[in-house]
Amino acid sequence: VGLNGQIHFFIRIPSYFRNMVEAKIYAQYPKAEIEEAEDYVNDPPPGLLSKDWDLWGTVLKLAKPDPYPIRTYNQFIDIQSLQPFIDPMANLMEVLSKLKEGEQIWVQILCRPVADDWKDAGEALIDKLIGRARKKKIGLVREEAHGWVEAIRAVFHEMLWSKVEETAAGKKEEAGMPSLMQYLSPGEKEVVESVEKNLTKKGFQTKIQWVYFGRKDIFVKTTVGAIMGFFNQFAALDLNSFKLNRKYSTVGYYLFKERRRDLRKRVMLKLCRERSFWEKGYVFNTEELATIWHFPMIAVEAPMMPSVAARKGGPPPELPVI
Numbered sequence: 001v002g003l004n005g006q007i008h009f010f011i012r013i014p015s016y017f018r019n020m021v022e023a024k025i026y027a028q029y030p031k032a033e034i035e036e037a038e039d040y041v042n043d044p045p046p047g048l049l050s051k052d053w054d055l056w057g058t059v060l061k062l063a064k065p066d067p068y069p070i071r072t073y074n075q076f077i078d079i080q081s082l083q084p085f086i087d088p089m090a091n092l093m094e095v096l097s098k099l100k101e102g103e104q105i106w107v108q109i110l111c112r113p114v115a116d117d118w119k120d121a122g123e124a125l126i127d128k129l130i131g132r133a134r135k136k137k138i139g140l141v142r143e144e145a146h147g148w149v150e151a152i153r154a155v156f157h158e159m160l161w162s163k164v165e166e167t168a169a170g171k172k173e174e175a176g177m178p179s180l181m182q183y184l185s186p187g188e189k190e191v192v193e194s195v196e197k198n199l200t201k202k203g204f205q206t207k208i209q210w211v212y213f214g215r216k217d218i219f220v221k222t223t224v225g226a227i228m229g230f231f232n233q234f235a236a237l238d239l240n241s242f243k244l245n246r247k248y249s250t251v252g253y254y255l256f257k258e259r260r261r262d263l264r265k266r267v268m269l270k271l272c273r274e275r276s277f278w279e280k281g282y283v284f285n286t287e288e289l290a291t292i293w294h295f296p297m298i299a300v301e302a303p304m305m306p307s308v309a310a311r312k313g314g315p316p317p318e319l320p321v322i
Contacts, residue, residue, distance in 0.1 A: 002104060003104055004100070004102065004103065007097060009295065012039075040106070041275075044269070044273075045104075049265060052215060053215055053219075054215075054216050055268070057211030059207070060245065061282070062241070063240060063243050066121065066283040067122030067198060068198075069197070069236075069239055069240060069285075070236065070239065070284075071235060071239070073287070074287075087296055091226075095226045103223075105212045106272050108208070109206065109208050110206065110207040110275060111205065112205050113202075122195055129188070129195070130180055130192060131180035198285060201285035202286050204284055205282070206289065210227060231292075234291065234292065248268060
């Protein structure tokens, strides 16, 4: 969140998860400072939806189905550079630090755990890409009923023809080609490998939405493009990418466009303030989530990056204990 040029990182969780989350952060960042803060959505500027203010926001969606991964941090490495890892958060930090008094940007990433059966769609996609026949899953009840039907049919066949019918297990079927993997191009093989790798990690249903607002005299539309530029750097044309959800974007075309734009602004602001997540969303694994939300690396030197000026120290060892 960028508030008037100051950068803040917020984590909103149920209270009973607080100790666990703090322990996870301190395990990786022992010198971090964590404190409870007021919810920024509860204190919007007065008159935000008036004519003196402007607002732009949207809900992001994926260009392709969930199993196709976005570009992750493993692909932001430049071996020839003096700084091998290029932190994707640097672009966003620079945008947030340049906000003026009266400008705010809220980037919200909502996520919740999901069962591992989300991988079924990915496995079906892999079978489709490599041309492999996919076996249909049959439930226990249906499988048991099918066995009884086959047994009864075999008995009647033996009674009519005085010989035992050859069962399906005994029939020799011609072995078909298992897949077309060997005929795929190097690029197509890389896509299949990326989808397979995407299915190896835990998944979370995710929704990403953001809003930028400010007084009209300082509102800059190029900031909207800069925020989308942050998300566009995760795009891989052969895999997946982010794009605007026109249903929620604060734009209006054709008839009554001003009224429709004002209505969408109210809807977008309400979505961000309530953090509503009633829809299914899309599934991101832990690697994808860590790519789009993480604390910046030391090399990121945005001027308004929050830093701890003084560190807490423990008591001296010679302090007497009462």
